Amino acid sequence: MSNFSFPESIKSRPTYARLEPRAGKSYLFVADAEGAEAIIDLASNDKSLMSKSHVIYIPKNTGKKYTLQLEKLNINQLYIGPSYSAAQSRLRHTLVSSHMGLQLYLSGTEGLIGQAQRDAMVAGIPHTAIQSEHRGSIGRRMQCVHCKGITEDVDIDPYVCSHCGLSLFVRDHYSRRLAAFQGVCIDAEEPGNIPTAVELYK
Amino acid sequence: MSGSEKINVKVSKIVLLNDLVTRFEFKRIDGELFPTFSGGAHTIVEMKDGGITRRNPYSLMSDPMDQHSYAISVRRDDEGRGGSLFMHNNVKVSDDMVLSYPVNLFSLDLRAKKHLMIAGGIGITPFMAQIKQLDRSHGNWELHYSARSPSLSAYADDLVSMHPNDVHMYYDSENKSIDLENLLDGQPLGTHLYICGPKGMIDWAVGQAVNLGWPNEVIHYEEFLAPKPGKPFQVMLSASNKLVSVGETESLLEAIEREGVDAPYLCRGGACGQCETVVIEAEGEFIHMDHWLEDKEKLSRKKIMPCVSRFDGKTLVLDR
Amino acid sequence: MTIQFNDETFRGAYTFKNSEWALKRFPFPFHEDSYMYSVNMEQHKGGPAGSIYEKRFDVDEHYLSEMRDRAEVLKEDPLRCQSLPNMTLAGWDLLELIMVSKSEDYPDMFELQRKGDKWRWINKPMGIDDSFTFLDEATLPFGPMEYITRQTQGDFVVLDQRDENLWMDAGMVTTQADWSLDFDIGMNFFEWHAPVPKAHEMGIFVRALKFLLNVQQGAPARRLNWTMTVNPLLDTSPENYHKWGTQKRTITANNIGEKQHLRVELQTFFRLPRSNALVFPIRCYLASFDDLMTVPKWGRRLHRVIRDLPEELATYKGFIDNRPMMLDYLSKFDDGKPTSNGIWPDRETEPLRD
Ligand code: FES
Numbered sequence: 056m057s058n059f060s061f062p063e064s065i066k067s068r069p070t071y072a073r074l075e076p077r078a079g080k081s082y083l084f085v086a087d088a089e090g091a092e093a094i095i096d097l098a099s100n101d102k103s104l105m106s107k108s109h110v111i112y113i114p115k116n117t118g119k120k121y122t123l124q125l126e127k128l129n130i131n132q133l134y135i136g137p138s139y140s141a142a143q144s145r146l147r148h149t150l151v152s153s154h155m156g157l158q159l160y161l162s163g164t165e166g167l168i169g170q171a172q173r174d175a176m177v178a179g180i181p182h183t184a185i186q187s188e189h190r191g192s193i194g195r196r197m198q199c200v201h202c203k204g205i206t207e208d209v210d211i212d213p214y215v216c217s218h219c220g221l222s223l224f225v226r227d228h229y230s231r232r233l234a235a236f237q238g239v240c241i242d243a244e245e246p247g248n249i250p251t252a253v254e255l256y257k
Numbered sequence: 258m259s260g261s262e263k264i265n266v267k268v269s270k271i272v273l274l275n276d277l278v279t280r281f282e283f284k285r286i287d288g289e290l291f292p293t294f295s296g297g298a299h300t301i302v303e304m305k306d307g308g309i310t311r312r313n314p315y316s317l318m319s320d321p322m323d324q325h326s327y328a329i330s331v332r333r334d335d336e337g338r339g340g341s342l343f344m345h346n347n348v349k350v351s352d353d354m355v356l357s358y359p360v361n362l363f364s365l366d367l368r369a370k371k372h373l374m375i376a377g378g379i380g381i382t383p384f385m386a387q388i389k390q391l392d393r394s395h396g397n398w399e400l401h402y403s404a405r406s407p408s409l410s411a412y413a414d415d416l417v418s419m420h421p422n423d424v425h426m427y428y429d430s431e432n433k434s435i436d437l438e439n440l441l442d443g444q445p446l447g448t449h450l451y452i453c454g455p456k457g458m459i460d461w462a463v464g465q466a467v468n469l470g471w472p473n474e475v476i477h478y479e480e481f482l483a484p485k486p487g488k489p490f491q492v493m494l495s496a497s498n499k500l501v502s503v504g505e506t507e508s509l510l511e512a513i514e515r516e517g518v519d520a521p522y523l524c525r526g527g528a529c530g531q532c533e534t535v536v537i538e539a540e541g542e543f544i545h546m547d548h549w550l551e552d553k554e555k556l557s558r559k560k561i562m563p564c565v566s567r568f569d570g571k572t573l574v575l576d577r
Numbered sequence: 578m579t580i581q582f583n584d585e586t587f588r589g590a591y592t593f594k595n596s597e598w599a600l601k602r603f604p605f606p607f608h609e610d611s612y613m614y615s616v617n618m619e620q621h622k623g624g625p626a627g628s629i630y631e632k633r634f635d636v637d638e639h640y641l642s643e644m645r646d647r648a649e650v651l652k653e654d655p656l657r658c659q660s661l662p663n664m665t666l667a668g669w670d671l672l673e674l675i676m677v678s679k680s681e682d683y684p685d686m687f688e689l690q691r692k693g694d695k696w697r698w699i700n701k702p703m704g705i706d707d708s709f710t711f712l713d714e715a716t717l718p719f720g721p722m723e724y725i726t727r728q729t730q731g732d733f734v735v736l737d738q739r740d741e742n743l744w745m746d747a748g749m750v751t752t753q754a755d756w757s758l759d760f761d762i763g764m765n766f767f768e769w770h771a772p773v774p775k776a777h778e779m780g781i782f783v784r785a786l787k788f789l790l791n792v793q794q795g796a797p798a799r800r801l802n803w804t805m806t807v808n809p810l811l812d813t814s815p816e817n818y819h820k821w822g823t824q825k826r827t828i829t830a831n832n833i834g835e836k837q838h839l840r841v842e843l844q845t846f847f848r849l850p851r852s853n854a855l856v857f858p859i860r861c862y863l864a865s866f867d868d869l870m871t872v873p874k875w876g877r878r879l880h881r882v883i884r885d886l887p888e889e890l891a892t893y894k895g896f897i898d899n900r901p902m903m904l905d906y907l908s909k910f911d912d913g914k915p916t917s918n919g920i921w922p923d924r925e926t927e928p929l930r931d
Binding site: 077079080150151157180181 | 368369370441442443444445446447448467468469470471472473474475
């Protein structure tokens with residue numbers, strides 16, 4: 056089981072729940088890595104769902120672990136792609152040509168969930184109407200508040216911004232619009248005083 | 258002070274639109290400009306009806322850009338407590354009246370990619386202002402308006418002639434009704450749904466949309482509950498130490514105000530939550546009419562919305 | 578013109594200063610000898626003549642210098658002013674509100690001429706005379722919100738109201754107490770306040786939201802908030818924290834009175850009529866400890882407030898490390914005498930200290 060239960064935090068930090076079937080006209084899933092498990096679980100609860108679904112799946116570092124299982128689910132339209140950015144134009148196109156009644160399901164890492172949620176919001180789906188379930192890595196998509204650069208899959212605190220090189224502490228403050236948590240310079244007041252990095256949630 | 262700011266006005270024009278609906282237009286007495294407002298806003302009209310001061314909410318239906326006059330349309334309700342009858346029978350051109358500043362509990366969500374409007378009968382009024390607002394900003398909208406018959410469909414002719422492609426009429430008399438399931442099916446992502454009309458219509462439209470997987474956040478509706486007349490009853494106001502009798506055709510809130518006790522309100526239609534009042538003691542039946550309190554709050558017998566709800570029983574003590 | 582505008586800076590050499598007039602009207606934020614969060618809202622309907630509450634949008638001696646500082650911030654980082662697409666109408670609402678208020682409240686400085694939607698706006702202190710078409714963005718050099726807030730002191734946050742919440746969907750934010758508009762834009766009331774300690778558990782935000790959702794047209798509201806800033810630095814942004822952060826460590830026993838500033842925000846709330854949005858102007862007033870201590874009552878009280886403030890709040894407001902030094906300084910101005918209620922300086926009963 057790849058579920059992680061995040062400790063309670065501030066109100067801007069996203070929370071996740073299990074995916075559950077809901078009334079709708081059509082179904083779109085976007086998942087990465089262990090996020091496939093959430094789809095497989097949902098499909099086993101509601102067999103008819105998959106034949107009306109479009110699944111966009113990015114295996115990331117899980118290789119073929121879940122792709123075979125997904126292929127057996129009788130999914131109406133299954134796309135397996137190498138990265139979120141590779142899949143993005145397909146996702147955006149699917150969203151703008153969709154109709155009201157579309158149900159959107161997101162599962163996997165926070166980075167994937169956040170980015171797909173952002174694209175869906177731009178297309179007109181209220182964020183509260185999107186179901187998302189976290190699975191797999193607890194690595195985060197972080198924005199450096201100073202240079203605005205995004206660093207993906209950050210799992211240590213503090214981390215070094217991959218763009219400007221500042222050491223940043225990892226906040227739970229989260230922006231849906233940027234699909235990122237906030238990183239803030241840790242040694243701004245005393246330059247050079249940087250604590251050793253620790254793994255998140257360890 | 259309760260409610261919102263007040264404006265002193267004169268009735269400048271009265272237009273009979275059909276057997277049931279009359280339009281009232283107002284000008285400011287002080288000659289100043291009216292405040293602008295957003296489509297969907299209402300105003301509270303104060304009526305001095307004998308000893309009672311009635312305050313009824315009506316949607317503003319004039320052009321929100323027009324600061325020289327305000328207009329409302331009132332449907333006569335022969336069974337009501339008399340507010341609409343008072344407007345129809347007693348109000349004359351050049352009468353002085355008092356309006357509240359506009360308050361909007363039914364505003365457009367300007368993020369919508371398309372605004373889909375469903376109106377039933379007099380529920381057309383807030384859409385009149387919203388359509389003018391959207392036209393100004395080149396908004397994408399569509400109206401589906403159902404009425405009993407062509408002769409009882411206020412503003413239908415104007416709407417259809419100005420917007421032949423966007424306004425769709427449905428008349429009971431012609432056995433035509435809105436085919437909602439088909440209408441909702443195929444709406445582009447980002448469409449918002451707005452419904453204004455009788456309670457049955459709202460429930461039906463909201464239910465259909467939810468069944469088809471429309472999120473609650475994109476479904477907007479407004480239903481003004483006119484306070485219903487009922488059996489007279491007595492209420493004890495504990496903070497102000499007054500025993501008040503509520504008459505058959507006045508609301509609990511009106512009775513409290515009549516006794517000079519200042520009580521908060523905004524919509525006077527059971528929708529905004531402002532008038533929520535704590536019940537200290539009650540022996541009898543609550544007649545909850547609002548759509549503000551949750552069912553379990555209603556069952557708890559600890560709260561009442563005096564703008565629309567009533568009581569039938571021996572004792573009612575309120576913290577007011 | 579009645580106001581003498583200062584020529585001063587809020588960065589570099591920090592030539593900012595308050596005249597005696599400005600200090601006299603400084604909004605000292607503590608009405609008693611202690612501080613805890615509260616929903617301290619009141620109607621924003623004028624106030625004593627000459628006070629910062631008197632006008633809808635207060636203009637003071639710092640006006641021109643603050644507007645220069647804003648322009649510099651925006652040149653460096655245009656993301657400090659943003660408006661999501663649904664907020665354009667609210668931007669026009671805000672432009673209208675400010676132009677109408679300022680031209681009525683300060684007719685010697687601002688003038689608004691309207692013929693239908695053809696408008697002419699004259700801002701004498703800034704030397705602006707523009708004609709434009711109301712609701713037509715193409716006729717202004719910036720979007721309506723940016724245009725008018727480049728000419729108005731204070732930060733501006735414009736909130737869309739929907740789903741029983743307020744959404745921060747637009748803003749002009751260059752004098753902020755360490756929060757980022759670029760990051761927070763699009764958040765709801767609870768989300769952008771998420772980092773504030775304690776207040777959520779106290780139910781402060783639930784009550785404040787309930788109040789704000791019901792702010793009506795023609796009935797604006799206001800409250801004061803406060804924090805501490807070293808040097809009169811207006812732009813204490815997270816974006817530049819790695820640049821200004823070290824300044825916090827430059828306080829010494831010798832320079833604290835001059836460098837340490839109490840930063841007070843006059844927050845007001847207006848319903849915007851055409852869009853049903855809410856605008857939340859956050860006007861910042863700065864005063865050095867030395868200046869504040871000239872009012873004996875403020876000296877006593879500030880000492881007691883800072884001394885008794887819970888640790889979490891001092892941390893959140895960013896002065897926990899400097900607190901001991903502040904108390905050393907402030908304690909000299911606290912003779913233990915009782916203070917009167919309210920924020921006013923009691924000048925009649927107790928003269929200023931030199
Ligand atoms: S006044 Fe709005 S619910 Fe009673």
